[in-house]
Amino acid sequence: MDTLGLLNYAIFMGVLIGIYALLSLGLNVQWGYAGLFNAGVAGFFAVGAYLSALFTAPPVPDRIMGWELPTGVGWFAAMAAAALIAWPIGKVTLRFRSDYLAIATIGVAEIIRLVLRTEDLLSGGVRGITGIPRPFGDLPYEWSQLAYLGLTWGMVVVIYWALERQLAAPWGRMMRAIRENELAAAAMGKNVEARRLEAFILGAAIMGLAGAVYVHFMRAITPEAIDPMMVTFLVWIMLILGGSGNNRGAILGAVIIWVIWSSSELLTDRLPAEIATQAKYIRVFVIGLMLQLVLRWRPEGLLPEGTHVRRSS
Amino acid sequence: MSGLELINFYVIPGLISGSIYALGAIGITLIFGILRYAHFAHGDMATLGAYVALGLVGSLALSPWVALPIAMAITALVAVVLDRVFYRHLETRPKILTVMASLGVALMLRSVVQVVWGVDPQVYSTGIVRAESYGGLMLRSRELITFATATGLVLFLMAFLRYTRWGKAMRAMSDNPELARLCGVNNEAVTRLTWVIAGALAAAAGFFLGINTELNTMMGWSALLAMFAAAILGGVGRVEGAVVGGLVIGLVEELSVLVLPSQYKMATAFVILILILLVRPQGIFKGKVL
Amino acid sequence: MTYRSQLVASLAAAGLIATSSAAFAEAKVALMGGITGPIAGMAPAMIASMKLALDQANAAGLAIGKITYQEFDCGCNPQVATDAATKAVNVFGADAAVGPACSGALLAAVNSVTIPAGVLVVSPSATSPKITDLDDKDLVFRTVPSDDFQGRALARTLLERGVKKVAVAYINNDYGKGLAEAFKAEFEAKGGTITQFRGHEDKKASYRSDLAELAKGGADTLVLFDYGNASGMTILRQAIENGFFKQFVGADGMRDENLIKTLGEANLKHFFVSAPVGEAGAAFEKFAEAARKAGLDPNATFAATSYDAAALVALALEAAKGDKAKLPQALRAVATAPGERIYPGEWEKAKQLLAEGKEIDYKGASGDHEFDAKGDVPGSYAFFKVEGGTYKEVQKMK
Incomplete structure (x- = not known):
């Protein structure tokens, strides 16, 4: 235990927070801008993660892909693939409103997860994919971590900046108009369906990127990584807590929730040693309880959207 | 494969799982219809109910069948309290917040079960029960009771909704809450009643899941998505829809093994769900489209 | 609660521990179990067995002083596991870790945290063959044999x-599939159907429809690669209840005493399991005795491998005299021949031999743990039947 150790821990948290911030930003495009209740975040994350892994990992005999391409290509492919898969899903499911869309997207994400678990030829099945390169992976531990932190947050900043620009542009204003009053927007001649689909695809692409950033950090991927609790629901909590409709809120939510999630273990570790194992269950309780407290005192999120119109659902 | 084999090993187990899903789905569909949000803690509420019954069996040496109604009552009470403490204050807020709150409640309920009862798989009674043959049909008493109790509960609930004042109030709330309130329906009482029914049925679902297999702390969470699929399949807000939806999902899961690798058992529920949403978004029984 | 105050608090907590320890560089071991998540049911017995080994070591008073250990939850999930591993390495300051329990969690945690940080990892239950081929700088070991060996041995025995x-x-x-594929390859190659x-x-x-499908083709024996406290129990119960198959064979994951209690011994006359054993069966008995005394089920899934993993880590720490860089070498030295044999619980003897600078060779409860170049154990196996509420060896497996 020393300062260097704490720094390493902080850097590691920083990278994961960056990855979750990307997911949260992606979800913000879909929910915050367009009001689409996507509960299948894990599915797009998985597509991005697996595709980037397959593009960059070395080939193995019992799997079809493994092309050892540069990481950048993998990341681009991840975004493209997530967008590509979001298109038919969106086309089909965006007709449903709110909760129906949620259930449909959960279903799609679960199907994606089961396919990845089962189809060895495609995804390596339950054993997953290993040997995925990490940019700056050859540097010593601390420097490699630090470099990846820079890379991750570089992506966060780029995406944030691009989204802010997009939101300020007519497209963003139109999105909000559609979300607040679909009928009025349609009456003004806006193509509501197409705009919604655009937001869905854009958000999915960002989630795919998050998957790619994640997979090169871990250097391995197995289907357990796309657990709906750890991806979909945690990201939703982040966005709602941070403030949906606000990109800075989305990032802040990721920071706070991950710090709570991670450091709650340090907290429950201080319970007596005899109940050390139970302490891990209590940790989950504490996380649930903190969520309740936030919802009680700050239900609009820490950084609410700047507008004055409250959404009703 | 003989027809009898198909019935014994595919249809009967499918109907048993289906009845369990149905009991869970009724609560989900009522909450969806009346309170208008997806209640993600429903699976863990079922887990809690199952473990409460286990606690009664263990500590008071009750027969599981006596423990069941008590566990249902206790879980119903827990559900009402949970609503009071965690959901009520979000009533006027966007529904997504209540959905998030229910996720948090799911985590909390599960951790309580894990701390109190531990994480080992447990059973109500040890040993093996071989099936008896009813003219070739292989059935066990616990399966008959599962099916009979589930049917009884559903019929009772449907009669309640149709013929009693409170039942009518619930249906009115489900159809149009504003109008119902104007007509003098007591919102709060209806909400409470919804939770009593949802909690009790969730406990029954957990109990039957436990008595037909084993109890473990993830049992409810694992069944949650199937229950949601059942609720939507049948049509939101429709009790009979949830029942049919549950049975369909249970049956399809078991029958899917005939043509697909077993790993895809769960996926079949979703494929059906998405197909239904495409061709008939209001569900089989013309529920609400929210 | 802010991040900073958390850190300050944990800093203070660690400082407290540090001041109370012996003069030696303090040895710290992280116990990484899948405490929450999909295999939560197995974790308590595994963690308790790890603690049993380390408590015994501490009671014997090793030269390196008290080994401090702390539990971390890897949740059987890569995100959770890497987070836990980072905390274990950087905040707790672990010299070595026992775990993570699941292969996916282990792959992510070792790749992104422990290997770069140079921390030794010994897993009691991660069975994926992917772990064999890791570029692990000799830092990743496991006391559970890769599925390949056991699946093949079971095929030959049957x-x-x-x-x-x-x-x-x-x-x-990865556990079930790995075993099943290895079993299939060997069984079919040797003429089985x-x-x-x-x-x-x-x-x-x-799982009745699954069982009905499995029964097609008329086999009398079901080989079930699953866990005795998960779907393995459900499948076994439903198979027996419905009269599918006459004989059931499982691997080490199915060897669970709770299973016997739940299903009833009378119903399990035709149920057999394979499990790794040491060349002298006495090693398991010694562990079993100590475990029962501590109120643990020695036959709980992966309990014996967990005990061995923690015991080996403790012995390696003692042999390396707390020098983290020498741990992998020390682990190999204490685990493999040549050397005086050490059985579970013989801490005093081990301590003395190591102090005299002599070689030791740990013979564990779950095998001899002769690590190969990749950090895997080939393992030797025995075939067990159910008797007297527990599992009794029928024959050795080749």
């Missing part, structure tokens, strides 16, 4: 016992 036709069911994870070969997911209410 053929030897005259079972020529079986159906195979496996839980769809596999009538059905099916995976399944955990935690479904009914």
Whole structure:
């Protein structure tokens, strides 16, 4: 235990927070801008993660892909693939409103997860994919971590900046108009369906990127990584807590929730040693309880959207 | 494969799982219809109910069948309290917040079960029960009771909704809450009643899941998505829809093994769900489209 | 609660521990179990067995002083596991870790945290063959044999016992699938017939349709690669209740005493399991005795491998005299021949021999742990039947 150790821990948290911030930003495009209740975040994350892994990992005999391409290509492919898969899903499911869309997207994400678990030829099945390169992976531990932190947050900043620009542009204003009053927007001649689909695809692409950033950090991927609790629901909590409709809120939510999630273990570790194992269950309780407290005192999120119109659902 | 084999090993187990899903789905569909949000803690509420019954069996040496109604009552009470403490204050807020709150409640309920009862798989009674043959049909008493109790509960609930004042109030709330309130329906009482029914049925679902297999702390969470699929399949807000939806999902899961690798058992529920949403978004029984 | 105050608090907590320890550089071991998540049911017995080994070591008073240990939850999930591993390495300051329990969690945690940080990892239950081929700088070991060995040994044993036709069911994870594939390859190569070969997911209410499918083809024996406290129990129960198959064979994951208690011994006359054992069976007995005294089930899934993993880490720490860089070498030295044999619980003897600078060779409860170049153990196995509420060896497996 020393300062260097704490720094390493902080850097590691920083990278994961960056990855979750990307997911949260992606979800913000879909929910915050367009009001689409996507509960299948894990599915797009998985597509991005697996595709980037397959593009960059070395080939193995019992799997079809493994092309050892540069990481950048993998990341681009991840975004493209997530967008590509979001298109038919969106086309089909965006007709449903709110909760129906949620259930449909959960279903799609679960199907994606089961396919990845089962189809060895495609995804390596339950054993997953290993040997995925990490940019700056050859540097010593601390420097490699630090470099990846820079890379991750570089992506966060780029995406944030691009989204802010997009939101300020007519497209963003139109999105909000559609979300607040679909009928009025349609009456003004806006193509509501197409705009919604655009937001869905854009958000999915960002989630795919998050998957790619994640997979090169871990250097391995197995289907357990796309657990709906750890991806979909945690990201939703982040966005709602941070403030949906606000990109800075989305990032802040990721920071706070991950710090709570991670450091709650340090907290429950201080319970007596005899109940050390139970302490891990209590940790989950504490996380649930903190969520309740936030919802009680700050239900609009820490950084609410700047507008004055409250959404009703 | 003989027809009898198909019935014994595919249809009967499918109907048993289906009845369990149905009991869970009724609560989900009522909450969806009346309170208008997806209640993600429903699976863990079922887990809690199952473990409460286990606690009664263990500590008071009750027969599981006596423990069941008590566990249902206790879980119903827990559900009402949970609503009071965690959901009520979000009533006027966007529904997504209540959905998030229910996720948090799911985590909390599960951790309580894990701390109190531990994480080992447990059973109500040890040993093996071989099936008896009813003219070739292989059935066990616990399966008959599962099916009979589930049917009884559903019929009772449907009669309640149709013929009693409170039942009518619930249906009115489900159809149009504003109008119902104007007509003098007591919102709060209806909400409470919804939770009593949802909690009790969730406990029954957990109990039957436990008595037909084993109890473990993830049992409810694992069944949650199937229950949601059942609720939507049948049509939101429709009790009979949830029942049919549950049975369909249970049956399809078991029958899917005939043509697909077993790993895809769960996926079949979703494929059906998405197909239904495409061709008939209001569900089989013309529920609400929210 | 802010991040900073958390850190300050944990800093203070660690400082407290540090001041109370002996003069030696303090040895710290992280115990990484899948405490929450899909294999939560197995974790308590595994963690308790690890603690049993380290408590015994501490009671014997090792030269390196008290070994401090702390539990971390890897949740059987890569995100959770890497987070836990980072905390274990950087905040707790672990010299070595026992775990993570699941292969996926282990792969992510070692790749992104422990290997770069130079921390030794010994897993008691991660069975994926992917772990064999890791570029691990000799820092990743496991006391559970890769599935390959056990699956093949089981195939040969069944053929030897005259079972020529079986159906195979496996839980769809790296453990079940790995065993099943190794079994299939060997069984078919040696002339056996596999009538059905099916995976399944955990935690479904009914497996009767799966069983009906498996029964097609007329095999009398079901080989079930699953866990005795998960879907393995459900499948076994439903198979017996419905009269599918006459004989059931499982691997080490199915060896669970709770299973006997739950299903009833009388119903399990035709249930057999394979499990790794030491060349002298006495090693397991010694562990079993200590475990029962501590109120643990020695037959709980992965309990013996967990005990061995923690014991080996403790012995390696002692042999390396707390020098983290020497741990992998020290681990190999204490685990493999040559050297005086050390059985579970013989801490005093081990301590003395190491102090005299002599070589030791740990013979564990779950095998001899002669690590190969990749950090895997080949393992030797025995075939068990159910008797007297526990598992009794029938024969050795070749």
